[in-house]
Amino acid sequence: MRTVTRRVLIGGVAATLVAGALATAVAKSVDVGDEEGRFSAGDLTTMFQEYGDTSGTWLGADRTASVALSGGRTLWLFSDTFLGRPGPDGSRPRSSGLINNSAIVQQDGRLDRFHYGGDPSAPAALVPTPAAAEFNWIGDAAVAGGRVQVLANSYRRSGAGPLDHKLTGTMLAEFSEGSLTPGPVRKLPLGDRISWGSEVMTEGGRYYIYGTEGSGAMKFAHVARTAGPDLGGAWEFWNGSGWSAAEKDSARLLSGVGTNYGVRRVGDQYVLVTHENNLIFSADFVAYTADSPTGPFSGPHYLFRAPEVAQGHIVYDADLHLELSRKGRLLVSYNVNNLDEAVTYADAGVYRPRFAEVAWPPAGSARGPAAPGGLTAVADGAGTASVAWQPVAGQDISYRVYRRDVTAGQTHFVRLPGDGPGSATTYRTEFLTNGHDYEFAVTAVSERGESPLSPPAGMRATVPPPDAPGTVEVRALSDGRVTVRWGEVPFVQLFRVYHRDLTAGQRKPEAAGTYPGVSATIGPLRHGHEYEITVVAVGGGGDSPPSAGVRVTPRVAPPAAPGQPGAVAREDGSVRLTWPSVAPGLSYQVFTREAGTGGDWGVPGLTDRTTFDTAPLRHGREYEFAVAAVNSGGVGEKSPPVRMRAVVAAPVKAPTRLEVEVEVESGTAELTWRSAGAEWYRIFRRDVTAGQKEFVQEEIAVKGTRAVVHNLADGHEYEFAVTAVNDGGVGPRSEVVRVRLPSVAPTEVTARSDEPGTATVVWTEIRRGLTYRVQLRDATTGESWRTDPYPVTGNRYRTTMLPGGRRYEFRLQLPDGTMSATATTTIR
Incomplete structure (x- = not known):
């Protein structure tokens, strides 16, 4: 899932972006031994946190796909991306701009250039969409023939809430690999059922493209393939038994995947890593394995639980970064967000990638106890099911309960969250959907391991609509938004908030979005209008009746226009603007455009003072500036404009x-x-x-x-x-x-013969990790120098089968041709 917020970019943010890409750098000392280019999860998490705090451009994003580029570089691809820098308290400023996709290039272990579309005065998505009402979220990408091909999914808003969006198709964008210069962007001949590009896997000279189909509350994996290494060529779709040229034949591989997930070949298996989406708002990340890119997939293997869920956040989207994974591990990224935007604005660090490492293949376990028997599952009228089973013999036995929603098409049993039943042999499971057929299974767990699943027990859920939320409270914020709180409703995880403009005579309530928990921030609403706010619980048995309506009236008065600003050109190409204060406690938007064009003012800058220094402008161009005062109710009228020509003076001082x-x-x-x-x-x-x-x-x-x-x-x-x-x-x-630069030729080179026919050469390394070629010769016979065919690393070399009694000389050659001193020994 994604969180889409307002798409108005503030000029103060745009001014920090330079020519479409900013060369910033955040590096992390990575202790990975001799695994060059590999990273620990902690190092990468810290690297992105520091980049968001210090780059001044990339404040946070989601998706987090990685693609290996030439020259040891890595291209990181993101979807919704906030721009700017955090506030002094670590918050995300309300002035932060948002673009729907972007990229960062990592080189030499550093997050370096930030790439986006548009220009510094109006940053835009890296992969644009031709339809103004749509936006693109990034899929995966592939590199071939000097081109980077990026898949992107196009969406349009279907409602006011953070979960309200609808897929419209799949785009393909191309970039030059060296500079990431944008190339053509075109819509692929694909439908709106499957969001293609969750993963692009190279296999056998072709691409396998994985996608996600959303169907109700369930998401299903699909796979297509190309004839060669070109995402713009013809695609074939797996239909369950073979390949079809028709997308409509695409068959489901398994359920419970995220919008984005990772699939790669690891050893002799194909490993699919995903956020557990068979359950809503799960904290688990799991893996499935198969012998073929098309499955069948077995699992799930439980990898880790995201700790952020316990903090009230949501986690989603898994990406598998095999090229960056350390030996014997899978490196997995995931995204963190909160559906109450007040939380993510309070802490800019929430909306940034997290990384986790898991050992792979999973360690085997000793034989566990026997599977429980006698399992029964009975529905009750309250929307829950009671599960019971016979105890298993053994010491310290506990149990885990698994569930499968047969009606929804769930393909695998999934472990229910929480602490489970412990040692009890009964369990009550909640959050069922009315009329759905379910299967349950139980395992026994001891210190020896976990048993196989028990034989399943089935039942059909009977779930009544939930009760209406009670005690709804509203509070008008100073910016026109309204905070809504309500009481908990048993067995309900989602709520839908509605508002009705009473002043405008609106008869039917309008949805303001779907939210988890017991609070939401909606709006902004219209100044001076009285609204009625209601909340509906969304449960497995349908929607509840609406809560009792609560009224609220936001009152906001935009400020007056400032007087005409004064302008002074500065030697760095910026312009300093000053204007008379309108009233205490106001902030101001500063508008800039090229003079004489009559074009759009573009994205404004923001300040809480009556002076403002623009970003450096283009040398020799004349610009027009205007200022508008801003308070909690909105933006006032613009001031009369002022003109000034930007002048950039070349530096006159030498460092x-x-x-x-x-x-x-x-x-x-x-x-x-x-x-x-x-x-x-x-x-x-x-x-x-x-x-x-x-x-x-x-x-x-x-x-x-x-x-x-x-x-x-x-x-x-x-x-x-x-x-x-x-x-x-x-x-x-x-x-x-x-x-x-000092020579790094090894020192203290010595040779000895400890056994007949052998010689051992040791030395002191000046720089670790170098590769040496050993040269040797029989000095007794006057032999010419010859090079051992096998390079060596470290500080020791041993050779055998040398004729005894002869004096041999040895020396080390570095990759640049430098030679060490010569060491001599007589062979025993």
């Missing part, structure tokens, strides 16, 4: 106190310098040892006063310089610093 420090272990050079008053800098270097005559500019500018330079040759001497840069040009260079 000073340039210093360089070599990191021997990584072979990098860290440059630091004193700021020249600019935000961005260019790095220049010259390889003196290689005979370079001119300085070479690094491709990517850096932000701040620190840079780490990679791809340096060991033992080479380099010169570095730094310049400040902005839209107005490049400033003067700093003084040059020179440094020589």
Whole structure:
């Protein structure tokens, strides 16, 4: 599921975005031994939390698909994405913009460039939709032939609540792999029953595309495939026994998957990882296995429970990141949200990816106790079922209850949540649907393990409509929204809130959304209008009668327009605006557009002062500015406009106190310098040892006063310089610093012969993790040097079958051709 909130972007957020992509970087020290490019779950969770807190652009998102790119890069794809930075208290500002999809490139263990559509004055989704009333949520992607092909599902709103949206089709977007430059976006000839792109798996030179079908409260997995590595080609659909060219023939693989889930080949099995969706708002994440991409799938294997559910949040969508998983583990991401938007606005860290690692394959367990027998299941008239069974012999036996909704098409038994019956042999299960046939099974659990499922017992549920919620309370907020609270209703997890505009004479209540729990925040509602608020419980037996109506009247008065602003152009290309105060305690929206175009004012900036510095604007362009005051009731009229031409002056100062420090272990050079008053800098270097005559500019500018330079040759001497840069040009260079990278050739190379015909060479490594080629020769016979065909790592080499009594010499060659000192020994 997704949470879609307002799509008005605030200019203060947009101004932090630079040319469609911002080169920020958040890195995490990842201790993964020799598993280069692999990450722990904790490291990735922390990495995204820090990126959201510090990037100033990407504040949080959901979906979290990953795609391996060339050069060791990873492309992270997201759906609904909030923009900006958290408030001082860690909250998500109400001014945060929202786009429906975006991407971040990870390189060298760092979350780096943030990619989106539109431009800095009006950020937009990375994958747009041609229909204004629709939006795209990201599916999965594939890389082939220098192209990144991204599937996206198009939706339109079907109601006012966070769960109210309807699938309209599937889009395919293409990007160049190197720069992620947008290419064509087109709608695929697919229907609106299945959201394709939950997973794109490469297998046998073709793509297998998994999708999700929503049917009532249940979701089902489907699979299609392509003839070759091209998502834009013809698709075939698995019909249960073979492949069909017609999407309508697509058959269900299994129930209980999320909108997004992961499927990959792991060893000799296909593993499907998903949030447990056979139960509503479950905390469990599970895996199913199969011998074929089309199933049949067996399981579920219970992987982990998301702790965020115990905190009142919801979790959803699992993605499997096999390329980033450490050996013997599955790395799984999932999303966290809360259906009360007040909660997610209070803590920006809620709406960010979480990661979990699980051992795979699962560890086997000792033989458990026998399966319980004598299972019975009886429906009662209150919408519950009573399950009972015979006790199992043994010490410290407890039980787990499993359920399958046969009528809904549920394909596997699912473990019911909570603590279960413990050692009791009876259990009462709730949240059933009227008229549905259910099957129940029970297992016995001891310290030796869990038994097989018992023989099932069936029953048909009889569920009456729930009682109406009681004691509904409403509170008008200062921004036109209304908080609604109501009493709990037994066996009900969802509630639907309605409002009726009495002032406008509205006769039929209008749905404001479906919510779990006992509270919701709806609106904003119309100023000065009296509303009647009612709540309906949505249960397995249908909807309850509406609650007693409660009335509320939001009263909001927009402020007057400010007087004409003053404008001063600044050397960094920004414009400082000032205007007279309208009243204490107001905030202001600042509108900007290019002068003379008469176009849209675009996304406004926001401030609580009577001064505002715009983001740097395009050099030499004339702009028009206007200001509107904002209070809790809305936005007032705009001020008279003022014009100003933006001027960006090239930096005039050179950076000073340039210093360089070599990191021997990584072979990098860290440059630091004193700021020249600019935000961005260019790095220049010259390889003196290689005979370079001119300085070479690094491709990517850096932000701040620190840079780490990679791809340096060991033992080479380099010169570095730094310049400040902005839209107005490049400033003067700093003084040059020179440094020589030390050789990483091994030291203390010694050789010995401990046994007849053998030689052992040991050495001290300067940099761990290097690969060496051992060269040796028979010095007694004057043999030329020869290279052992097998590279070695570490600090030890042993060879056998050498002729005794001869003196052998050994040396180590590094990947760059550097040789170590020679070690000599006489073979025994």
